[in-house]
Amino acid sequence: MDVQIVLIIVAFFTMLLMNVPVAIAIGGAAFIAILSLGDTPASYVVALRMSSGIAKFSLLAIPFFVLAGQLMGEGGMARRLIEFATTLVGHLKGGLAYVCTLTCMLFGAISGSATAAVSSIGGMMIPEMQRNGYDRDKSVALTTTAATTGLMIPPSNVMIVFAVVAGDVSVGALFLAGVLPGILTGLLLMAACLVTGFSGDEQASQRSSLREVSRAALAAAPSLLLIVIVLGGILGGVFSATEAAAIAVLYAFLLTFVVYREAPLSALPQMLLRAGVTTSVIFLLIGASQAMSWVLVYQNIPQTISLTLLSLSSNPVVILLIINAVLLVVGAFMDMTPAVLIFTPIFLPVAMELGMDPVQFGIMIIVNLCIGLCTPPVGTCLFIGCGVGKTTIARVAWPMIPFLIAMVVALLIITYVPAISLWLPKALGQ
Numbered sequence: 001m002d003v004q005i006v007l008i009i010v011a012f013f014t015m016l017l018m019n020v021p022v023a024i025a026i027g028g029a030a031f032i033a034i035l036s037l038g039d040t041p042a043s044y045v046v047a048l049r050m051s052s053g054i055a056k057f058s059l060l061a062i063p064f065f066v067l068a069g070q071l072m073g074e075g076g077m078a079r080r081l082i083e084f085a086t087t088l089v090g091h092l093k094g095g096l097a098y099v100c101t102l103t104c105m106l107f108g109a110i111s112g113s114a115t116a117a118v119s120s121i122g123g124m125m126i127p128e129m130q131r132n133g134y135d136r137d138k139s140v141a142l143t144t145t146a147a148t149t150g151l152m153i154p155p156s157n158v159m160i161v162f163a164v165v166a167g168d169v170s171v172g173a174l175f176l177a178g179v180l181p182g183i184l185t186g187l188l189l190m191a192a193c194l195v196t197g198f199s200g201d202e203q204a205s206q207r208s209s210l211r212e213v214s215r216a217a218l219a220a221a222p223s224l225l226l227i228v229i230v231l232g233g234i235l236g237g238v239f240s241a242t243e244a245a246a247i248a249v250l251y252a253f254l255l256t257f258v259v260y261r262e263a264p265l266s267a268l269p270q271m272l273l274r275a276g277v278t279t280s281v282i283f284l285l286i287g288a289s290q291a292m293s294w295v296l297v298y299q300n301i302p303q304t305i306s307l308t309l310l311s312l313s314s315n316p317v318v319i320l321l322i323i324n325a326v327l328l329v330v331g332a333f334m335d336m337t338p339a340v341l342i343f344t345p346i347f348l349p350v351a352m353e354l355g356m357d358p359v360q361f362g363i364m365i366i367v368n369l370c371i372g373l374c375t376p377p378v379g380t381c382l383f384i385g386c387g388v389g390k391t392t393i394a395r396v397a398w399p400m401i402p403f404l405i406a407m408v409v410a411l412l413i414i415t416y417v418p419a420i421s422l423w424l425p426k427a428l429g430q
Helices: 002-017 022-037 042-053 057-074 077-089 095-111 114-131 136-151 157-166 171-177 179-195 210-235 241-259 265-298 301-312 316-333 336-353 358-372 380-389 393-416 419-427
Strands: none
Touching: 002 022, 002 265, 022 042, 022 265, 022 336, 042 265, 057 095, 057 114, 057 157, 057 210, 057 241, 057 265, 077 095, 077 114, 077 210, 095 114, 095 136, 095 179, 095 210, 114 136, 114 380, 136 179, 136 358, 136 380, 136 393, 157 171, 157 265, 157 336, 157 358, 171 179, 171 210, 171 241, 171 358, 171 419, 179 358, 179 393, 179 419, 210 241, 265 301, 265 336, 301 316, 301 336, 316 336, 316 358, 316 393, 336 358, 358 393, 358 419, 380 393, 393 419
């Protein structure tokens, strides 16, 4: 068993250092570990586990949600959401910072994509904030961190991935469980803006009238209605999460090309291509990770790690702190999907042994890895934010610290206060 652990770690990180794609590194490490067993046909096992790993109906939701996110990123929804958020919080001191955060929460929840939120909202808000005297680098830092709330507030592809890996976990329950943590994280990011005095030199405006708020809400309502359709349909038993994803694509298509008409129909093939490439990467990661999971389970590695962690301390607070610390480091060096696929089978048994609900653990690991999206060297949102804001990671690193602290505070609250994640699913019978 020790040999397989060493082989997986050495092979995986060696291939990463050689710039081998993550999915290939995972599959290759699994192949080498299986090969070392001697009595198991490695090629057959890897191929079988990869094919069976993606042969799940629930995973069909991923390409649909990815395509829906592509459609919404191009369809003019960002501008309407910004206008709506401005009527709500734009009159406050430092209002543009609050508008940026709130819009990222709304747009990320609709598109289910943090990267789409960074590029779409950041492309509009960062230049606007800079024109109004806000520090550019801090504006990039805020947009980058706020965009990750879209992975917590449903719909979210990574929640579907976690549900598949974890086994008997309801996607609907996970969707509901992410609502309050996502809102909590957004509020704490706004609090960080307030504490640090992040504001520009824009003139204080009057509070928007009820008529102005209503007009902006009406313009944004078709976009926001997607959340109601997806969650309402799943909770009402009208359709499954996969069927909800297909309906989301149809709805996003109608909004983009029929209602808003801010993207030409000729852009659809390119959107389909990008969605197909993204889906291919995700499915290859899932398949390769299923092969690695087989090795881990076959060699009882999760149980061994569980016993080792539980032997370090009998205090659940300490064990969960260790798990969070490990995941924070992992998130800095690994993208979210492979990290969920690899570390869920390892840490979920430990969390359940401590009495943690699998749904709460799923939200905890997602929030944890969202922080990794904002930190180098593999912070996808950070790279996109710096590109949109025309700045560098080195310049954004220091302004990012207060927002990362806010996200860590949110993570600790979510970890140690189960009601934040579980109240809504239980209240609605999920």
